[in-house]
Amino acid sequence: MHHQIAVFGALLGLALGLVWGVCTQQVLALKGMKALAIPWGTIVAVVVGSAAIAHE
Numbered sequence: 001m002h003h004q005i006a007v008f009g010a011l012l013g014l015a016l017g018l019v020w021g022v023c024t025q026q027v028l029a030l031k032g033m034k035a036l037a038i039p040w041g042t043i044v045a046v047v048v049g050s051a052a053i054a055h056e
Helices: 002-029 040-055
Strands: none
Touching: 002 040
């Protein structure tokens, strides 16, 4: 049960962070910040890490 909560929390946090980041970048695009960089490697590492810790 606890492992499901850990993975769910990690995925929810990543989803909210991505949405927050994209929304912030869209607002800042009005001020000239056109680039959006999503750190896919870090995202994969967090998901894999939370799944590994939850599996223990």
